Amino acid sequence: MGNTPRATRRYSARSPLVGYLLRRLGTSVLLLFGVTIVTFALANLVPGDPIAAALGEGAASNPATVEAYIKERGLDQPLPVQYANYIGGLFQGDMGISLRTTQPVADDLAKAVPATVEIALLAIIVSLGIGVALGSLAAYRRGKISDQLVRVFSLIGLSIPTFWMALVSFNFFFLQLRIAPGSGRLSPALAPPPTVTGFYTADALLAGQWVTFTDALAHLMLPVFVLSLFTIGLLTRFVRTSVLEVLDADYVRAGRAKGLSGSRLLFGYVLRGASLPILTIVGLAFGTLLSGTVLVEAVFAWPGLGSYAYNSATSLDLPGVMGVGLVVGVVYLSINFAVDLLYGVLDPRVRLA
C-alpha cells in the first residue's frame, strides 16, 4: 500500500469524490424532475377548475375566453405533451402569470429569492452557532441540571408557532419598546445598495455603505431571531446526540490519553467527529427555515419568497403558489446537493480511496 507509485495514488485519490458527486448530482437532477412533475400535476390534475382559477371567475364564464386560453396554453393536448410544454416553458423561465400582481411569476420570484436566501443563511449561521454551543454543553454535562435545562428550552423552541412569535416579537420590540427597526429590508430613507449578490448586507459592504449595512443588518435581526428559534431547538438536540456518540468513541479517549487540552479536544476531535451527522441535519434545518419564511416574512413585510407565498396563498393565486413551490423545491435541492458536496470534502473516506 505504502509503496504504490505516486501517480496512481493521485489518480485513485481523486476518482472516488468525483464518482460520489456525480451520483449525488444524478439523484438531484432526478428529484428535480420529480419536483416539476409534482407541481405540474397539482396545477393541472387536481379537482377544481384550474382554468377558472387561472382566469378568474369573471373571465371563466365567457366561453370564448376559455377556448382561447385552452388553445393558447395547449390544454387540449394529451398530458405528456402538456408536461413537455410545461418543462419547455420552465426552461425559458415561463412559470405563468401571477393573478395577483399580473406580472410573470418568474420575474416576481427572481426579485424575491435573494431576500429569502439572505435571511435563511443568516438564520442557519445563528442556529448552528447556538445549537453547537448548547448541544455540546448538554452532552458534556449529560444528566446534570444544565443538560435538563437545555433539553426543556430546545423542546420549547420546537413548539413555538413561528408566525405567532413573529407577530408577538414585532409587536413587543417595535411597537412597544421601539428598539427594533420597522418592517422591510431597509429604512424608508435609505436606497438599496447596488445589486451584486442581492443580499443587502453584503452589497452594502461591497459598496462601502456603512450606514446602509448596519440598517440592513438591524432589519434582519428580528426575523432571523424568530426563524432561528425552531432550528436552534432542532440543532441543539441533534448536536447533543451526535456529540454524545463521539464522546464515547475510542479516538476521543485516545485524544484524552494524549493529554490534549479541553478546547483542542472539543474542536479538533469531538466536533470534527460529529461534523458529518450535524451537516446532514443542517440540510434538513434549511428546509424548516424555508418553511418558516412563508409564515414569518409576511409579518415583517419582508419582500421574499415567504411574503410572496403568503400573499399568493391568501389571494388564491395558484400560479404564484406553484411558482413558489417549484422555486423553493429547487433551492432546497441545491442546498442538499451543497451539503452532499461538503460531506465529501469533510470526510476523507469519501474523498480519498
Place this chain on the structure above:
Amino acid sequence: MRTRWLKIPAAWITPLGVIGAVIAITWVGIAFTARLWVPFDPLSQDLPRLQAPGIDTLMGTDALGRDIFSRLMTGASVTIPLALMLVLMSLAVGTLIGAIAGYFGKWVDELLMRLTDLVMAFPTVILAMVVAAALGPSLFNAVIAAFVVSWPQYARMTRSIVLGLRTQNYVMAGRLMGFSPFKTLRVDIAPNVVGPILVLASLDVGTAILLLSGLSFLGLGAQPPTAEWGSMISAAIQNFDSWWIGLFPGLAILTVVMAFNFVGDSLRDIFDPTSQVSRAGARS
C-alpha cells in the same frame, strides 16, 4: 427486546413527561367539553369590538366583537381532534407502506421509497401549502395536504426497522414455519415497531398542530367564521395595536405542542434506552 416495554412504570415518572401529560390531557378535555361551558357563543358578534382583556371578557374581544376566550376554548375542539386524526391517518398509512416496502424489498421498495423521496424533496410547509392551494382552501383540504407531507416519515422509519429485522433468526424461523407475510409482519415485526412509532407519533401531534394552524394562518385551512387558532392569529395582523387578539391563540398552540413534545421526548427515553441510560459502564 420484546419484553422491554413491559417494565415501563418506574420510568414513566419523569417530571417532563408528567407535566406534558397533564397539560395535554387538560387540553384534550377542553377540546371535548368547551362548547358546554364557554361564557359566550364563539361566533356571535354582540360584544363591544376590540375590547381589552377584563373581567367580562377574560382575553378581550376581536375586531368583530367576538369573545376571544370562548373562541380560544372552542378552537381546541377544531385543532386537537383534527391533529390527532391526522397523526393516526399518517401513522396507519405510513407504517403499512413502510412495512410493505421493507418486507417485500426489490422494486416494491424502490418504488415506494422514491415516492417518499419525492415528498421529502420539498420543505413540509411549502408542499402542504401548494397541495392545499391546489385543492382549494378548506379545513378538510388542509388535513389532506398535511397528510400528504406527513406519512413518509412513518414509512421511512418502519421500513428501516423491518429491513433490520427481516434477516433476524427468529423472523426467519417464523417464515420457515410457513407464516404468511402478514402474519410475520404482525407477530414478529409489529412489536418492535410499536415503540419507535409511538415516540414519533407523539412528537408528530405537535408538528401536526403547528402545520394545520400554519395553513389556517395562510388562509388555506379553517375558513371564517370558524374559531381556529391559526386564523385567529392571522386576524391579528390587521389589528397590531390590539395585542390580545394574537397573543392568546399563540399561547394555546405553544402549550399544546409543548405538552405533546414533552410527552414524546419522555417516551423516547423509555423506548430508546440508549438515549438516556448512563454510558458510564466502561469496558473492563
Place this chain on the structure above:
Amino acid sequence: MSDITTPQTADAAAAATAPVLTVDELTIGIGSRKNLKSIVKGISLTLTPGRIQGLAGESGSGKTVTSLAMLGLLPSNAVVGGSIRLNDTELVGMTHRQLNEIRGRRIAMIFQDPSSSLHPQLTVGVQLTDHVTRHLKLSKKQARAHAIELLERVRVPNPAEALARYPHQFSGGQRQRIAIAIALACDPIVLLADEPTTALDVTVQAGILHLLRDLADERQLAVLLVTHDLGVMSAIADDIAVMRHGEVVESAVRQEIFANPQHAYTRELLASLPGAAGFEEATE
C-alpha cells in the same frame, strides 16, 4: 496459594531498577453513591523501566479499568481509592489539568482497535504532532521531523508521505504501528497497551508484539500489557499478574506462571490455550 505478592516478583523488581509506577491497594467502583458497583478490589502492581508487566484476565475482570485509572480516564461516576504513584507523584485525586501534563507526556496509551482509536478525519501527521507541540513545545517543523523519525522507527513505509494521509488509507497493522508512534511521540516513561493485538490479523500480531518488546528494551519503557490472551503474554511479557473479579489472584515472572501455576484459575486459563505449538509461533 492465595499469597499474592510472591517473593519472586519482589526480587525480580529489585534486581532491575526501582519501579516508576506503583499501584497500591487500588479500588475502583462505578455507579451512583447508592448503587456503587465494585470493579477493582484492592490490587497492587509495579511497573519497572525496560520490563513488560502483563495483566491477564477475562473480560469483566477489571484489567482495562485498572489501566484507564492510571491515566485518570475513568468515567466521572467512578470512585477511585488507594494509590497510583508515578515515581513520587500521586495520580489519584489529581485534577484534569494536572493529569493533562502526565497524559501522553509521562504515561502514554495504545488501544485495542486502531481503526477506531485514530481519528478518521485527521491526517496521521496531525495526530502525531498535536500533542508534541503541546507537551514538548516543539515548532511545527521540528514536530514534523520528529514524527518522520518515529514512523521510521515503527517501520511505517514512506513516513514523509504517510504524514499527509488518513488512517483509513493504511492497513490494520500499520495503523497500530502509527498508534504506537503517537504514544511514543513525547518520550513517555510508561506505556499502557490495552489488548494491542486483539483487533489485528493473526499474521501481523507477532510483528506488533516484537515492536513493543524492542521499544521497551531500547527506550527503557515500563510497559503494562493488558490482555486476555496468555499466548500474547508468553510472547513478550516479563512478569504476569492474573486478575479475576477485580482481584489479582496470582503474580509472578512469566516462566514461573507458565511452568508452575499456583492458582486454580491460572491453570484454567492455561488449559484453554491452544497447544504448545501456539506459543512457539507467537514467540517467533
